[in-house]
Amino acid sequence: MPEKFTYAEVGVDREVRAQSKKALALLRRTYKFSRHGKIVKLPYGNIFPIGRDSYLDLQIEGVGTKVLVAQLANKYDTIGIDAVALAANDVIRSGAKPIAISDNIHAHMSDPHLVKEWMKGIMKGAEEAQCIVPSGEIGDVAEVIRGLVEGKGFDMVVACLGELSRKEIIFGDNLKLGDVVIGLRSSGIHSNGITLARKVLFKHWGGKFDPFDVPDGFKRELIHEVLEPMRLYVKPITKLADKVKIKAAVHITGDAYLKFDRLMAFNKNIGFEFNHFNPQPIFKLIQSTARQIGRIISDEEMFKTFNMGWGFATIVDNSTKDEAIDILQTKGAEAEQIGKVTDSEKIVIKLREKKILLSK
Numbered sequence: 512m513p514e515k516f517t518y519a520e521v522g523v524d525r526e527v528r529a530q531s532k533k534a535l536a537l538l539r540r541t542y543k544f545s546r547h548g549k550i551v552k553l554p555y556g557n558i559f560p561i562g563r564d565s566y567l568d569l570q571i572e573g574v575g576t577k578v579l580v581a582q583l584a585n586k587y588d589t590i591g592i593d594a595v596a597l598a599a600n601d602v603i604r605s606g607a608k609p610i611a612i613s614d615n616i617h618a619h620m621s622d623p624h625l626v627k628e629w630m631k632g633i634m635k636g637a638e639e640a641q642c643i644v645p646s647g648e649i650g651d652v653a654e655v656i657r658g659l660v661e662g663k664g665f666d667m668v669v670a671c672l673g674e675l676s677r678k679e680i681i682f683g684d685n686l687k688l689g690d691v692v693i694g695l696r697s698s699g700i701h702s703n704g705i706t707l708a709r710k711v712l713f714k715h716w717g718g719k720f721d722p723f724d725v726p727d728g729f730k731r732e733l734i735h736e737v738l739e740p741m742r743l744y745v746k747p748i749t750k751l752a753d754k755v756k757i758k759a760a761v762h763i764t765g766d767a768y769l770k771f772d773r774l775m776a777f778n779k780n781i782g783f784e785f786n787h788f789n790p791q792p793i794f795k796l797i798q799s800t801a802r803q804i805g806r807i808i809s810d811e812e813m814f815k816t817f818n819m820g821w822g823f824a825t826i827v828d829n830s831t832k833d834e835a836i837d838i839l840q841t842k843g844a845e846a847e848q849i850g851k852v853t854d855s856e857k858i859v860i861k862l863r864e865k866k867i868l869l870s871k
Contacts, residue, residue, distance in 0.1 A: 516806035518816050521706050525766065525815075554683040554759065554773040555604050564677050568607035571670040572597035577705045577738070578667060582659040583715060583722050584734045587625055590667060591632025592639075592740035593702045597764065598671035599640040600741075600823060603748045604760040606681040607673030609640045614647040619656045619664035621649050629667065632740070639743040642671070659715075679752065683759035683826075684777045690758060690852040691832045692783065695748075696845035697822030699791050701741040703764045704816040708737060708793075711801045711808070719800050728792050736793055744823045747842035751825065755835045759826040763818045769869055771858055774826075782855035787847060788862060790820040811867050814860050821849055 519525065542550045548560040558566045574594050581590045591614070599609045614633055618625070626649060637644050658664015700708060710716045712733060720726065722734035729736060744762075751757060759774050771783045794817055801808045813819060827835045832848060839846035853859070860867040 515812075516707070516711070516801050516808050517812050518704070518707050521710050523706055525769075551680065553605055553681070554777050555601070555762070555770075558605050558607065558675070558680070566607070566675050566677070566680070568602050568605045568673040568675065569670065570598050570601040570673075571668060572601060573666065573668040574702055575705060576709065577702045578665055579659050580705065580709065580734065580738050582663055583713065584738050585660070586735075586738060587628035588631040589635075589738060589740045591629050591634070591669075592636040592743075593632070594667045594669040595633060595636025595640055595671070596741035596743045597702055598669045599636070599642070599673075600744050600762045600764075602671045602673035603745055604681065604762055605673070605675065606679040606752055606757070606760075607675040608749055609642040609671050609673045609745055611643050611645055611672045612637055612640070613644065613670050615668045615670075616647075616649045617652050617656050617666045618649060619651070619653050619658050620662055621651050622662065625663060625665070629665075633669070636669075636740075636743065640671070640745045681752075681757050681760050682777075683774055686758055686774060686778045686781050686826060686852050688781070688852055688854050689829050690826050691829050691848055692785065692850035692852070693825050693827065693832070693835055693839070693846055694787070694821035694849035695744055695823040695825075695839060696742075696847075697763075697791070697818045697820055698742040699739045699793050700737055701764065701818055701822055703767070703818065705737070707808070707816055708797050711797050711804065711806070712737065717804075719804055726796055729796075733796075742822050744844065747839045747844040747846070748823070748825065750842045751835055751838050754838050755827060755831045757825050757827060761824045761826075763822055763824060767816055767818055768814045768858060768860065775856065775858075780854055780856060782853045782857045782859065783850055784853050784855070784859045784861065785850035786861040787849045788819055788821075788860075790817075794819055810860075810862060810865070811869060814867060815869060824849065826852065 656664040712718045723732040858869040
């Protein structure tokens with residue numbers, strides 16, 4: 512009988528990560544150094560004041576093992592888009608507008624061609640996020656970074672700084688029964704769950720396909736399907752925030768739909784029900800290929816690991832649902848209602864007449 516295949520089994524253990532993150536509480540001791548007032552705690556991070564009515568949101572993210580996919584494809588001009596999107600999409604959750612990013616790349620060696628390709632992606636991401644890149648760092652650390660291809664190993668991290676006023680803060684703490692969850696379409700797998708996907712899909716890591724195979728139903732090579740860069744949601748969310756009250760915003764990345772439990776911690780007696788999914792073919796391929804190589808990735812594991820077609824979500828009052836969707840669509844986002852706030856105190860996925868209860 513095929514064995515279950517989970518994110519933990521490929522090296523990303525959610526329980527261990529949760530235990531490790533408890534150490535972050537030590538950093539609260541630094542809050543006393545905030546020069547302009549109290550740190551504001553939000554569901555997905557903190558913002559800090561820099562004046563009477565001005566706040567900054569600082570987020571930092573790494574691309575993770577998607578850099579290995581770039582090396583396998585020998586294509587490096589899009590990975591910077593992922594790096595910017597990971598950080599900038601995190602910033603807009605608070606209501607902040609990105610104003611600057613800074614990159615930190617550790618490389619086996621800073622080959623001039625590679626650096627130029629990396630910068631192409633970072634530039635494209637910054638343009639889409641509408642912010643400047645005033646600083647960055649590339650370090651040659653051959654003894655630390657090996658990589659898939661000799662001399663081309665690297666790790667890419669981007670920090671994004673956003674600004675907002677008090678009235679623009681999305682607190683995420685006033686959700687009620689019947690509020691609507693609006694999903695913004697992803698571009699595919701984005702940059703999360705890559706470790707699990709790689710080990711199912713590509714022969715190089717024990718999977719089924721050669722990187723440049725074109726599976727049935729696909730129009731391009733599989734490696735390029737996985738390498739498709741993460742979508743940036745800065746423009747549509749910024750526009751929406753100017754017109755409609757956003758009660759909460761979620762970047763559907765690591766832990767996928769489990770991320771909504773952070774909102775449950777900020778709101779008593781609520782839960783979420785998601786009932787509208789149309790995943791891109793890549794997600795179906797991951798699950799079906801796992802079976803073919805003797806593994807099973809459960810539906811629950813898919814929704815705990817992958818975005819399943821929706822890369823970002825906003826929660827609005829039901830009375831503003833239609834207006835919100837119209838605004839998002841006018842800014843180029845594919846937006847639809849994907850769920851609602853319930854009183855279940857659970858995260859429930861409705862899929863093909865089946866109920867899936869998500870739990871850590």
